[in-house]
Amino acid sequence: MRRPREYLGQLELMVLLAVVSTEGDGYGVQISKCIEAASGREVSLASVYVALERLEHKGLVSSRLGEPTPQRGGRARTYFKPTASGLKEARAACSTLNRLSGGVVALKGKFA
Amino acid sequence: MSREKPDRLATWIITRCTSDYSRDSFLGDLMEQYQERGGWWYWRQALGAVRAHTGRLIVDAADTEVSATEYIADLILWVALGMCALIQLPIYAYLLISWTSLNPSDPSVVVASTMIGGAVIAAAAIARRIRMRAVLAT
Numbered sequence: 669m670r671r672p673r674e675y676l677g678q679l680e681l682m683v684l685l686a687v688v689s690t691e692g693d694g695y696g697v698q699i700s701k702c703i704e705a706a707s708g709r710e711v712s713l714a715s716v717y718v719a720l721e722r723l724e725h726k727g728l729v730s731s732r733l734g735e736p737t738p739q740r741g742g743r744a745r746t747y748f749k750p751t752a753s754g755l756k757e758a759r760a761a762c763s764t765l766n767r768l769s770g771g772v773v774a775l776k777g778k779f780a
Numbered sequence: 781m782s783r784e785k786p787d788r789l790a791t792w793i794i795t796r797c798t799s800d801y802s803r804d805s806f807l808g809d810l811m812e813q814y815q816e817r818g819g820w821w822y823w824r825q826a827l828g829a830v831r832a833h834t835g836r837l838i839v840d841a842a843d844t845e846v847s848a849t850e851y852i853a854d855l856i857l858w859v860a861l862g863m864c865a866l867i868q869l870p871i872y873a874y875l876l877i878s879w880t881s882l883n884p885s886d887p888s889v890v891v892a893s894t895m896i897g898g899a900v901i902a903a904a905a906i907a908r909r910i911r912m913r914a915v916l917a918t
Contacts, residue, residue: 695809696805696806696809697809697812712825712828712829712832713806714797714806714828714829717798717802717832720802721799721802740808740809741808743807743808744805744808745808746802
C-alpha cells in the first residue's frame with residue numbers, strides 16, 4: 669500500500685513550478701532547460717521525468733502526447749500542464765517558503 | 781565522441797532504468813538533444829538515469845507500508861526454509877545414495893546434496909519474491 673507523502677521534494681517543486689511557467693506547452697527538455705536556467709545547474713532529464721511521474725501520480729500535473737517526429741527517432745513528445753490541485757499546491761509551497769525565509773536575518777539581501 | 785547515433789550501451793542503460801510509462805518520451809527527448817549536446821552529455825544522462833532509478837527504488841520502498849504481520853510471516857518463512865534446507869541435507873544425500881549407485885563416502889554425494897539444498901533455497905527466494913510483489917502491489 670502506497671503511503672501519500674505530505675510535502676513535495678525540492679526537485680518536485682522545481683519541476684512543478686517549471687511546468688506552471690511553461691503554461692501547458694512544457695515537455696521534458698523544455699522543463700529541464702527552465703530549471704537549469706533558474707538554478708544555474710545541469711539537471712538530469714531522468715530526474716525530471718521521475719519527478720513528473722510522481723507529480724502526475726499525485727494529480728498535480730496532467731499530460732498529453734504530441735506527434736512523433738523523425739528528429740526524435742519517431743517518438744512523440746509528452747506535454748505537461750498543471751492541474752487545479754497542482755496550481756494550488758505550487759501557490760501554497762511558494763507562500764510557505766516566502767513566509768519561512770522572510771523573517772530569517774541570515775537570508776536578508778539574498779533575494780533582492 | 782559525437783556520432784550520428786548515440787552509444788547503444790548508453791541507450792540500453794537508459795532503457796533499463798526508465799519506466800514503461802515515460803521511456804518513449806524520455807528517449808525521444810534525448811535523441812532530440814543528442815546532436816546538439818553530444819555523446820558525453822548523452823552518457824551523463826545515462827548515469828543520471830541510473831541515479832534517478834536508484835533514488836526512485838529507495839523512495840518507493842520508503843513509501844510502501846507493509847504490515848507487521850507480513851514482515852513476521854516473511855521472517856518465519858525464511859527461518860523455516862533455512863532450517864528445512866539444513867535438516868534435509870542428509871535426507872537428500874540418502875535419497876541420492878539409494879537412487880543411484882553412488883558410494884556414501886563419495887564426495888559427489890556431499891556436493892550434489894548441497895546443490896539440492898541450494899536449489900530449495902533459490903526456489904523459496906523466487907516464491908518469496910513473487911509473494912512480496914503481490915503484497916506490495918496491493
